[in-house]
Amino acid sequence: MNSYAAIGRRALLAAGTLLASPALAQRGPRPTLLATTGMVADLVRGVAGEGFNIETLIGEGVDPHLFRPTRNDVARLLRADAVFYNGHRLEGRMTEVLERAATQGRPILAVAETLPRERLRPNDDYxxxxxxxVWMDPTLWAECAPAVARTLTRLRPGEDFSRGVEATRLRLARLDTYAREALAPIPAASRVLLTAHDAFAYFGARYELEVESIQGLSTEAEASLANIEAMVRLIVERRIPAVFAESSVPDRAVRALIEGAGARGQRLAMGGVLYSDSMGRPGTYTGTYEGMMDHNITTIARALGGNPPPRGLNNRL
Ligand SMILES: [Zn+2]
Structure with a gap:
């Protein structure tokens, strides 16, 4: 046997030993976990660690309230080993498909629905x-991690996911501390977060900002002219300094507000574009939950008179 053949034989033997190892044999192929939004996928990834394929159904910049699953999306849902979704009607038009998938025996978890109702805010639309x-309050979002761990244990009985839960809690606590520090210096009169749709109630409650929005909790109904006029009156009365657009919602109504306020002699600044129901481009910093929240916190703090570090929490903005 020449030396190359010997090396090949040793490699084969080593591979055989690996395959025969009981731990790996038990694990089998990597299960596919399908999450509806990027925020849910990120939460699941933090708890699951390596060993799973984690996919996202609703892409960057797509509004989950309006998302209609194609036949291919439904097939992906039914093929996945486990499905994780936000729940509480975020996935408005897909909720029935998700509930149907839940009756077919595979693990399926609505992460926000695992929180006690008294921690949650009301939904006037539903x-x-x-x-x-819920992801807008990092401490509340971290509380969804234990239920994710319990669901993963159904796929991998005996595996311990508590390290992922703890790491998630620490990572999100750091984000929460940053938000409190960056937003605290905003003067009392400017502590109004005016956005396109009502996605920021948890954020406002956590960081003491009053929240106003042109549209309701869902984006399913378009803002009416009466909405816009009422909002312009409020902006002028309260001297609200800035309005924020959202990456997954058209900014027509935001521009109408800026024009409307201007016509009444009040300058309303465009505070920037926030990530509300969708993260940034996959593979970029804002394409992660932490990056998206860092961007939002830093943008809001800057526009309303706080003094955040120019490149945010991790110097990556
Ligand atoms: Zn929303």
Whole structure:
């Protein structure tokens, strides 16, 4: 046997030993975990660690309230080993498909629906549900991690996911501390967060900002002219300094507000574009939950008179 053949034989033997190892044999192929939004996928990734394929159904810049699954999306849902979604009607038009998938025996978890109701805010559009935008409060979002771990244990009995839960809690606590520090210096009169749709109630409650929005909790109904006029009156009365657009919502109404306020002699600044129901481009910093929240916190703090570090929490903006 020449030396190359010997090396090949040793490699084969080593591979055979690996395959025969009970731990790996038990694990089998990598299960596919399908998450609806990027924020849910990121939460699941933090808890699951390596060993799973994690996919996202609703892409960058797409509004989950309006998302209609194609036949291919439904097939992906039914093929996945486990499905994680936000719940509380965030995935408005897909909720029935998700509920149907849940009756077919595979693990499926609505992460925001695992929180006790008294921690959640009301939903005027769907009185049977709570406000779905739970990820906007990092401490509340971290509380969804244990339920993710329990669901993963159904796929991998005996595996311990508590390290991922703890790491998630620490990572999100750091983000929360940054938000409190960056937003605290905003003067009392400017502590109004005016956005396109009502995605920021948890954020406002956590960081003591009054929240106003042109549209309701869902984006399913368009803002009316009466909405816009009422909002312009409020802006002028309260001397609200800035309005924020959202990456997943058209900015027509935001521009109408800026014009409307200007016509009444009040300058309303465009505070920037926030990530509300969708993260940034995959593979970029704002394409992660932490990056998206860092961007939002830093943009809001800057526009309303706080003094955040120019490149945010991790110097990556
Ligand atoms: Zn929303």
């Amino acid at each position: 009185p049977d549900a709570a406000d779905p935008h």
